[in-house]
Amino acid sequence: MSELLARHRAVIPNWVALNYNEPIEIVSGKGNRVVDADGKSYLDFFAGILTNMIGYDVPEVREAVERQLATGVVHTSTVYLLRGQIELAEKIARLSGIPDAKVFFTNSGTEANETALLLATNARKSDQVLAMRQGYHGRSFGAIGVTSNRSWKNSSLSPLNTHFLHGADRHLGQFKGLSDADYIKVCVEDLRHVLATAVANDVAALIAEPVQGVGGFTAAPDGLFAAYKEVLDEQGILFISDEVQTGWGRTGSAFFGIQNHGVTPDMMTFAKGLGNGFAVGGVVARGDLMDALPAVGLATFGGNPISMAAANATLDYVLDHDLQASAARTGALIIDGLREAATRLPIVKEVRGRGLMFAIELAEPAQATRFMELTKEAGLLAGKGGLYGTAIRMAPPLTLTLEEAAEGLAIIVNVLETINDEVR
Known part of the structure; x- marks a missing residue:
């Protein structure tokens, strides 16, 4: 991957941002998961910046x-x-x-x-x-x-x-x-x-x-x-x-x-x-x-x-498939779970959003960067943004199941707990 990264930097403008200290190349996808060039699978909670709206390899679209x-x-x-x-x-x-x-x-x-x-x-x-x-x-x-x-x-x-x-x-x-x-x-x-x-x-x-x-x-x-x-x-x-x-x-x-x-x-x-x-x-x-x-x-x-x-x-x-109703259900599971966790995690300043469009405001930009790296290690893709670089924004495909929502929530909460412990 370092060879591909070097080629990227040689021909792509510096202002085209890449996620992660070691950026990944996504080579395949199915449902709401993608696989990188090293064979690692990720639950996708960013969907190509909200673009792969109904996931990957959808027969009806293909x-x-x-x-x-x-x-x-x-x-x-x-x-x-x-x-x-x-x-x-x-x-x-x-x-x-x-x-x-x-x-x-x-x-x-x-x-x-x-x-x-x-x-x-x-x-x-x-x-x-x-x-x-x-x-x-x-x-x-x-x-x-x-x-x-x-x-x-x-x-x-x-x-x-x-x-x-x-x-x-x-x-x-x-x-x-x-x-x-x-x-x-x-x-x-x-x-x-x-x-x-x-x-x-x-x-x-x-x-x-x-x-x-x-x-x-x-x-x-x-x-x-x-x-x-x-x-x-x-x-x-x-x-x-x-x-x-x-x-x-x-x-x-x-x-x-x-x-x-x-x-x-x-x-x-x-x-x-x-x-x-x-x-x-x-x-x-x-x-x-x-x-x-x-x-x-x-x-x-x-x-x-x-x-x-x-x-x-x-x-x-x-x-x-009434994916609007599905987004309401799965989004509520995640947002409610994040808000419950936030009550015991001082690094979380706010949880906001509705449906499958939600964000976590952290105390410091470095914590947001750390969150990105830890969720990557745990097999979940997220996005970062906000006016001050302290927001984690997530928007999974609308086809996300309740089981996948619970899986993603568990990863996110575990990572937040780890970061919270690190800054005590």
């Missing part, structure tokens, strides 16, 4: 892709009719709840967010955008402009004039001790103040993640975005919900994360899990917003027949 490959048509582009694209768009438009919805497919969540921002700024004839502190929306020029996490922000330059709001930062001293209702009230007052002081004329949109991914699965309390939307609607400001990580039932309590707030946004962006590993992203938006762009546009690989075959099969699998 067979759908093989059927498309057998036609000999791997790509045609959107200048021709694409049956799979139309079928998937119809499903997503229906599930979104957005009135008269239309769908545009891209290759990634970054592209999806760029498209949504283009739609909003065109509709409102404004470059002013609201976004959330600690939020992340992609690595491209415009997406970085609405990202509010210094570790992921390469440039202060931006095509957008962005103002950042409170809503997922209750760890700050001025908010400690506030109830959900009082915190929402303070945040709404701040939004009104921003609109009264920091902006000029019309604002295009608010873009927000219902649960912040890179932010360490921090989230606004339920109802905050409904309260925000009341204010936005007063001025015609559009609302974009970034569902790249929260979509397709992952939170267990709603099919899209924003639905936990009782809100139907003007647009939703999506990617990651929809293709179960195949590259697919997109925007679902009100038809009038989608149709309003004045120039011709396309995405060369957006709507690709192979990706559409995989995405249709994946979405059908999620719906047919």
